[in-house]
Amino acid sequence: MGQSWLIYIGLIMVVWLGAILPFILKRGELFLSRILLFSGAYLMGIALIVFIPDIIRISPEKSPWILIGFFIQLIIQKISGGSEHGHIHTTTSLNKQIALQVFVGLSFHALMDGASVGSYNEWSHLHHETGGHKYGFVYGILMHKIGEGFALASLFMLTKTKSIHAAMIILIFSLMAPFSAWIVSLLHLTSTIITLLMAMVAGSFLHISASILLESWHKKSEKDTDRYKWVVILSGFMLAILSSLH
Secondary structure (H helix, E strand, C coil), X not given: CHHHHHHHHHXXXXXXXXXXXXXXXXXXXXXXXXXXXXXXXXXXXXXXXXXXXXXXXXXXXXXXXXXXXXXXXXXXXXXXXXXXXXXXXXXXXXXXXXXXXXXXHHHHHHHHHHHHHHHHHHHHHHCCCCHHHHHHHHHHHHHHHHHHHHHHHHHHHXXXXXXXXXXXXXXXXXXXXXXXXXXXXXXXXXXXXXXXXXXXHHHHHHHHHHHHHHHHHHCCCXXXXXXXXXXXHHHXXXXXXXXXXX
16 A cells, blocks of 8 residues: 555656756756657557566457557547647647647546556556566656656646646646546456456557657757667666566
């Protein structure tokens, strides 16, 4: 129980960490791009090494739900414009209506993040997973949510939202994932439903990671050379491998 609450607190804190980055000018943007690239590689590694093999081994008939999770994430990205990956396109005229649309997409994504954390806690107990394997994907979720906080704060800056209103909305947003995780953990779902949810999470991770890697790789930057990007990506993959070890 204690570890669960630490995870819930972490889910809140990383959103605020991402939210302060837009105010650190270019250094914050560079830090975010590296975190996103690393987390993209890490999430892809976790999906390919941990989630998908376990789902196919334990319940192969649930494997089509991996594709369903992939396409659900695709729909979310269409709604939010990819903001859940930390991408805010300043070339687009951001009015209040567009800001609301992006916020709705981010909120739904945050609820899915929380549900995946709550589900995986039950999943790990069902299949007696421990150590790095048990919490490996949680680290990826935490890194990924830095991008969400960054996107939300950037959105408020572009729409010139009052600071007090922005802070209140970010506070509410930061509570969505831990609240969702807590609710799911209280429901005591059956192993069938949990496996189905984790298959959808695997598909969602594949889409998120592929989107981050492709967009970050092709983004032009004077400070991030291709060689450096390879180092970041390989580091993410290596951490995923280490996290998967029992």
